Amino acid sequence: MNEQLILNKWNLLGKDLKIKAEVPGDITIDMYNAGKVSNPYILENYKDSTWVGRENFTYECEFDVPSPSFAKESQVLVFEGIDLFSIIYLNGIKIGETKNAFLEYRFDVKNALKEKNNLLQVKMISTLNEADKINTDGYNVIFNKPRIFLRKPQCHFGWDWAPKICAYGIIGKVYLESKERFQIEDVHYKADDKGNLSFFIKTNYTTETLFRPDGSVAKQGESKKDDKLVFRLAKTPFGNDFDTYEIPLEGKKNFLALKYRDFALWWPTGYGEQPLYNYVIDLYRDNKKVDTKQGYFAFRSVSLLEEAKGNNLLGMDFLINNKKIFLKGSNWVPPEFFTGVMKDEKYKKMIALAKEMNINMLRVWGGGSYEKDIFYSLCDKYGILVWQDICLACADIPEDNQEFVSNLLKEVEYQVKRLRNHPCLVYWCGGNEKTGTYGNLINKGDFLVNCLLYGVIYNLDDTRPYSRQSPHSYTDVGNDYRSGDTHYGNFEYALDHGMADYRKYISKKNVPFVSECAVMGPSSEESLRKIFGNDHIWPMDEMWKDRFMENPYGISPLDFPHRELFYAEDMYGKVDGITSFVKKASLAHAEALRAEFEYTRANRHISGAFLNWMFDDIWPSGTWAILDYYLEPKQAYYALKNSYRPRLASFYEDKDGFTHVFFDNSTNIPYSGKLIFGAKKYDGKSLFEKEVKLENVLDDVFDLKLDFKVTDFDAYFFAKFLDDGEEIKTLYSPYMWRNHSFASDFDYNVEQIDSKHIKIHIKANSFAKSLFINFKDNYRYSFSSNYIDLEKGDEAIVDINSEEDIDLSSLNLTSF
Known part of the structure; x- marks a missing residue:
């Protein structure tokens, strides 16, 4: 065929x-x-x-x-x-x-x-x-x-x-x-959370004759030869046992509507499974199969809830299957500058890393590309929701140019038809940071994003919400944090005011939906050496400035590499070389992002989402991404992986300077158990310890203001609980681990599972900070955890896998 x-x-x-x-x-x-x-x-x-x-x-x-x-x-x-x-x-x-x-x-x-x-x-x-x-x-x-x-x-x-x-x-x-000449041109389905399923089929021909108002023939249809569509729909997820349905071909447009009595819902990761049902649709003419289409469908619904959150705040929450979902995600930019050389294998590794990081939403950013089919299929499989920008960014839109508008609308029609069958896709957005985002200057493009794009998209896909831009709000300024989605963070503010009070800056605002939180940090030393070579690796020179680019929105005179250097030294003291720089700037990156996110999560009764800027790099560099071009995760990746876990106990600082302990359960299953928290000195001395009983915690965050303050730089808070029998522990420094020198005395041994799989058993003899496990060509290895914090006496086991034989001779463990 x-x-x-x-x-x-x-x-x-x-x-x-x-x-x-x-x-x-x-x-x-x-x-x-x-x-x-x-x-x-x-x-x-x-x-x-x-x-x-x-x-x-x-x-x-x-x-x-x-x-x-x-x-x-x-x-x-x-x-x-x-x-x-x-x-x-x-x-x-x-x-x-x-x-x-x-x-x-x-x-x-x-x-x-x-x-x-x-x-x-x-x-x-x-x-x-x-x-x-x-x-x-x-x-x-x-x-x-x-x-x-x-x-x-x-x-x-x-x-x-x-x-x-x-x-x-x-x-x-x-x-x-x-x-064959006779073909199925398009397959589109709609399914909801109640078992309703409809298929809409378009063929490239009709057997019906079209008549003019006067009765004359306008277009003769093809001769009828028992033309029919045969649907085979899986009875169970991933199964090949089908129910069969037949309908006669009525014209170019045809549909089948039915209701499943027994079905499983598709959920984002952390909230449930991702059942996908196979389908096969055959076109028959004259008792001969002339074309076939196959794919999968899923039962789920999506809607956007905007409701008052108090203090003149209008919330923005995504509902999947009528359940409010707290979004923990990142912004996806093209993972390869030279688009055509991007390989499927890289997509597989990247989406697997996103899944392992507990990400449940990726925003496909508007200054890049609509991704290849494999990206969306992997997100369907792993339960990662997708926010899809139309590919427009940071400019006026020439809506007054007819040729441009015609070209753009053809693109939008094609992309919506291509992507609308993916259950992972939950949101259409008209682009990124159009004029009007950061001020009242709106020149060209509002009619296009408000009316033209909305009309075309809604006509083709009425099952998902649409927004004109990101950020957007209900005031004259697009990036008004009181409504809509906001590009928000405190890293730039800290350039002028220092990092010492970073937690205080965060506590000044509760933002309903953080769609970009930009925090900067370097790639690993190994990755940077690939980029700069030995002649330019240190000190920073003009090549660093050129390589790290610059931001036209920024008001700071510091270029990007010297901003990272400022954050590193302001937090952790003088940098004396590339190794020192990477350690200190990486920790600053991780701690700042973790602080931004955990404050947002603790206040998710107001905030519906947190998406960091950005997930990946388009080429070898070392700024915003948490996963570098070579696919080596940065320290910030592992920090957010821990903070994004479905259930989390941690701490945050309120606007009055008090520390709160909180527990959040972002799943569909209520949690009951003990939460143990307290404070210690780095030498292991206990300052206090308390235990509370959690009963059926689900949609509300457990939050407790502490009457104890850590006033010394050599003390920290801890919180722990059992999750499916595994102890989950969080260590938290109000000062982000500043003004302390860590001895980091630890022992380890290697358990060889096979040539491509080992376990490292680590025991901390003193407090170990940011314990980093690495090999030569570290990007080739997959770590269950890295940049690990261990209390005195604690033990940890880290699983390490590689697609090639593990080179134990290059194994290295260092700490902060």
Whole structure:
């Protein structure tokens, strides 16, 4: 029925150039692989390859078509993505052109195709040269003005964490699709939390004749030949035992509606399971199966609750299956600057790391890309909710340009249809930080985000909420923390006021929905050495400033690396080298993010969400991300992993300077048990200890103001409870571990499970702070925990796995 011929043998031609090309891929990386440019990922080498974006190139592919495929009635050449401008020829015949990297292009090539010796040419036209022709007068934009007219990742023109390289090339699969003439064009389903299920099927033909008002024939339908749709729907999650339903084909649009009596609900991770039901839909004509579509569906509902939270605050909470969900998440940016070279394996590792971190929402940020299908499928599997921005960011939107609007709306229609069947997707947003976000200046784009986008999206998908922008509010200022979602944090404020009172800054506001909390910290020393090499690793020089980029919103004169240095030294004293810098700046990053989140969680009767900025890096760097480009988690990753756990006992400081202990149970199962908390000296001396009994804690946070204050820098609070038999312990310093030198005396031994799996048993002979386990090529290893805090006498077991044999000779344990 449906046969695909993947076209994967390509050459790239340019001026005096012919090299092999990878498709999907990127021209700059093809040049690097051919030795034409230096490695763009390290040092300042990316500057040496910027000329690539100024040249025109041609991809060529020769192919034959197998005889059975060539005999099919329908021949469509599919490009899953081209970035950006191109003209496409098959056997010398122009079949189309492209101007949107977020669209799939499908070209009917029946009349141009040959069975043998086909030549496909994709003539790439320089994005940068086309950008130079654009008149940008009258638009407010940051980073790069022409970019707002170009439908490709906006961060490709430079951002405060991305370089100025214009990625360029065929970024998606290319294949010939040979099919029968009669086809299923689209499958869309709706399912709720009550077992209601509807499928909406669109075919590319109808057997019905269309008549004009005067009775004459406007369009003759195809002859009727017992055309029907056969649905096979799984009885149980993941099963292949199906119930079968048949309906006659009534036209291009058809539907099946039914109700499941026995079904399981899909929940975000931490709140339940993620049951997915398989389906297969076949189109029959003249008793012959002519097309088939298959996938899965899930039963769940989503809605947005906005209700008064007191103190003139309007809340924003997501309800899944009518249950209020506290969102613990992060902002996802493109994990690879050169879009086409991103591999499925990297998606698998990254989403697994998000799941292990207890993340239940990822926001796909609007300055990047709509992600590949595998991203959303993995989020369906793991129960990670997805907030999807339309790909617009930090600028006016040229709604007064008809060609731009038409191009954008085609993109939105395509992406909504592509993504709406994923249960993980719960929110559409019209973009990131449009003009008006941080002040009253609103120039162009409000009609587009308020009306056009909303209308197109709601028409195609009325099951999910939509918001015009992030941030948004109900006042003139988009980033007004009293309503909607807010980009909020205290790290910038601390540049002027110091880190000593960081907890006090946090306690000044309760924000209903934190959609970006930006805190900065370095990558590991090993990762930084890859980036800078030995000649530039220390002291910080101009390469550091260039590599870490800069933020046009910032008012501080400090560049990004020196901001990290300031935070490190203000918190933990003088930095004397790269090792010292990474240790101190990493701890500052982790403690600040942890403090921001745990205050938000303790006050979740007001706050519905906390999403840190950001989860990942687009290229090797060392600023906002908690997972670096090489996929090595930073200390902040492990700090949030502990704080994001479904059940948490910890502490926070209120606006009057008092410490509170709290317990939160963000699950669907009530918790009863003992909460033990107190304070100790680092030498193990107890200052106080109390025990409270928790009874059926679920939707309300247990919160207790303490009458005890830790006044010495060598003391800390602790809290512990049993969760399914495992002791969960939290250690908390009101001073974020400042002004103390840790002896960190510990012993450890290694238990070898097999060549790719070990357990490390650790015992602390004195208080051990931020105990870091690492190997050479540390990104290759998976740790159940790292950067561990242990009280005197405590023991810990850390599971370590690797896809390759573990190199025990490079094992190293260090501490703060």
